[in-house]
Amino acid sequence: MIVMEWLICFIATVAFGVIFNIPLRLLWWGGAAGVAAWIVYSTLPELGMSPVFAAAAAAFVAAFAAHWLAIWKKVPVTMFTIPGIIPLVPGGRAYSTMLAFVEENHIRGLEQGVQTFMQAGAIAAGLVFALSLFSIGKGVGQRYETEN
C-alpha cells in the first residue's frame, strides 16, 4: 500500500519534470529526490512532529540530494530541486484558504492562509539550509569585515 503511494509520488514528480522540460536522462533522479522528500514529509508527522517541521526537513532532504546529484551529473541544480519539492507544495491548504474566503468565513480563511504561508516558508527554509551547506566558503562577506 505504502509502496503504491511512493510509486504514485514518483510518477507525479517525473510528470512535473516533463512540464518543466527537464531532459529524460535527469528526470528519473529528480523523481527519486521527490520520493525521498515525500517519505520524510509523510513519516515525520506520524512520529509526532509538526507538519511545518516535516515540510522543512523534507525540503532539506530533497535539496541535499539535488545538490549531490547536480555535482555528480554536472548539470544545474535546478533540474533536481524543482521536481524534488513538488510533492511538498501546500496545494490543499491554499485551496481551503480560497474556499473559506469564498464562503465568507474570513477567520478560517486567515487561519488556513497563515498555515499555507508557514508551509511555503518551511520549504524555503529547507532549500536555504541545504544551499548554505553546499556554498560554504563560496559566499560573500556580510556585516563585519573580519578577513584581516
Next chain:
Amino acid sequence: MVRGKKTMDICLLSGRLLLRYGAETYRVEDTMVRMAKAAGMNNVHSFVTTTGIFLSFKTEEDYDSMQMIRIKERYQDLGKVTEVNQLAREFTYGDITLDETQERLKAIKDAPMHYPLWFIYLASGIGGGAFSYLVGGSYFDMLPAFIGGTATTITLVLIQRVLKVKFFAEFAAALTGGIMALIMVNGGFGTELNQVIIGSLIPLVPGVPLTNAVRDLMSGDLVAGVARGSEAMVTSLSIAAGVALALSIFYM
C-alpha cells in the same frame, strides 16, 4: 577587435538563453564571466536582473566593450538550460572554438521545445492525477483530476498563444480547471471536490520562479530575487482568483 565582438555576441546569447529558459541569476552572471575570461578578455563584469543583462570587458587590445540586452519573455524549458550550461563548460575548458560555440548556440536557440506540446499536456494530466492522490487518497478521483489537469494546461497554452498575456492566461486556466472539476464532481464523476480541484490546478504551480527566488536571494542577488518572488506571488494570486471565481459561480 573581431574576437572581442564575437566573444560579446556568444556571451550575450548564452546569457539570454539561460535567463529566458529559467536559469538562476547567479548562474547567468557566472557563465558569462567564465566564458569571457576563457576567451582572453580582462576586467570582466556582468550584472543580471530578471529582465535584463549587462556585460562589460576589456579586449586584449585594451578596447572597452559594453552591452546591455533586455529579456522580455521567460519560458520554462530547463532542457535548454542544461544544453547551454554544457556548452559553456566545454568552451571554458577550451574544448571548442569561438565559431563552433556560436554555431551550437544558434542551433540551441532555433531548436523546438525539449518535449512536444502534446507530451506536456499528457504530463500535466498525469502529474495532476498523481498529485491529487497524494492530497486526497482516493484512486477513483485520479481520473477526473487527469482530465482537469490536461484541460488546464491546454487552456493556458491556447490563451497565451492568442492573447500573449501571462497572468491573464494563468487566471483563465485556473478558472477553466476549477469549473471543469466542479462540473465533473457535481455530475457524479468524482467523489471528493478538494482532491479533483487541486489535481486540476497543480500543473500551474510557478515552480521555476519560486525556487529561483530562494536561490537568488541567498546568493545575494537581491534585485533579481525579489523580482522573481513577486512573479511567483502574482502567478499564485492569479490562480487563486481563478479558483475563487469558479467557486463563487457554483456556490451562488
